[in-house]
Amino acid sequence: MSALLASNLYKSYASGKLRIDVLRGLSIAVEAGRLTLIEGPSGCGKSTLLSILSGLQRPDAGSVTALGQDLWRGDNDAVDRFRLQHTGFVFQGFNLFSALSALEQVMLPLGYMGMTRAEAIDRSQAALVEVGLGDRIDSRPAELSGGEKQRVAIARALAKRPQLLFADEPTSALDAASGQVVIDILRRVAHEHDTTVLCVSHDPRLVSHADRVLGMEDGVILNDRKMQSVSGPEKDGNVS
Amino acid sequence: MIIPLARKILxxxxxxxxxxxxxxxLSGVLLLMQTALVFGILGATAVYMRESNAQVWVGYPGTQTIELGRPIPVTAQTALLADPGVARVEPFAWFNGDWQGPPRAGGVSVFVSGVSTEPNALMFSRVLTPAQRALLDQPFTILVDRAELAKLGLPIGGRALLNGRLVKLVGVASGISAFGGVNVVASLATARALDGSSGGAEVEYYVAELKHGANAAAVAARVNREARGYSAWTAASFARNAVLYWMFQTAAGVSAIFLAAVVFVVGAVITSQTLMGAITGSINEYATLHALGVGLRPLRRVVLEQSAWIGACGLVIGVVISLGLLGLAQAQGVPADINLAVWLMCAALVMGIALVSGTAAVRVLRKADPASLLR
Structure with a gap:
């Protein structure tokens, strides 16, 4: 069963007196345990698709079934709760609080999930070790490189142990080596934790490491490639 | 909360x-100092109650402040004496005088206080020594506050006309200056002789010292139950009435409240702008938390907690500055009067400024739209 299932999504924006149709009846299915990549030229609607699939932005029409739930049926509070319980995010900007150490950045959302301090510390330390920052847990953002900041942001997402992990251009602000580290982490998360990783990027390195690449243009998916990489058995994706 | 985000950021x-x-x-300091100064200046209207040992006052019904007193029946004295809580009673005469001093001093508004000359008399017991009272035993002699000498243009031993009678200034005391005029203290006998309007026996007030352990409010209430043509108050409530009367009779009260409102608004605007700037500076971080499922309500709490801390820190800074300024005022002889209620009121206003600012700044969080993080 697909972890994410979207059907007939529509979204348009007003730009002055014009209405721009960003998504036009798009449907997609995304499987668990895979790193799925959406690529396409800027303005093709890939970020809008990611925001609708991840519960950040309501579609004008259409539905999203995430982990078997109709994501957009409830009110905003219900969607907030869904995101809190099940999703992690990695953004292009690292968006770390300058006042907090790496460990505190990762612990912060866990507190809002109702976890005890001891439990949050355990999970956060484990997440930081997993992204290779076990020795930097006390560092503030000012003391970390760009790649390290992005790894803290990934650890913040991972510590929640989300079934769904969304990443938006996670490598575009990073140098080659840091970008490769981040790509490896995202792949590992998908394959070892059976997490659904959905990533928007046009970084060619990411394309070559994804299990599946969806090419998008003008609000529709044009092609769907299953990559023959080191990632394991091939699965079918439904595209319309 | 396992990570105290508000405090960490602060x-x-x-x-x-x-x-x-x-x-x-500084909003707090301004509020406090102006209140202290207004009360300090208007506190002179309560000098009669503050500097005397009487706990209960009896005067004409409805009298708000000492200047508005009218002669009351002598039965008031009997009624006071009949009360089980009262130890002794003393008459106190008060009237407006017509002063004609040396020509160069010009016109001066004069208030005449007729007090007992007994060594342990109640009126002005805190400021007049028995020796000073003894000086008043001579007919047509008066005392004034040291600070009023220049205003009267009269040296000690000098003479002037009061209500058309020649009086002699026999000494000065400290702490009997009045609000809006000069207090002239004379013996009851001199006062009666000077006061053309009174029939002689009637005075404007009776003041009472209570027996040890007696409750002033209870005594006043008992006296009032049978009172005809007079009314009893505790010294504290009469003093308070006097200050409040002048505060609202003059523009002092209204301007104090107006200035307080201006200070409140200015303080709140500056504080909310600072908070808004701080939130805007971290808006992407807040949006990320929101993306991770942290609702707007907990994020609002972070901002409100920050504003509460700003209020608390501002309060501490304000108290330190205020204590310094009050000390300076005292050293310079500037009348500043402050009590616990005023401190608490200003503290509440300061916290109010901080929390109103926080509430205003919370609106900025609406910009924490996680979808805006996706480009």
């Missing part, structure tokens, strides 16, 4: 929040 970015803390602190 401590890390304290420089960013410092202007807000000072805005709150």
């Amino acid at each position: 401590i890390h970015d304290w420089r960013r929040f410092l202007p807000a803390m000072f805005a709150v602190a």
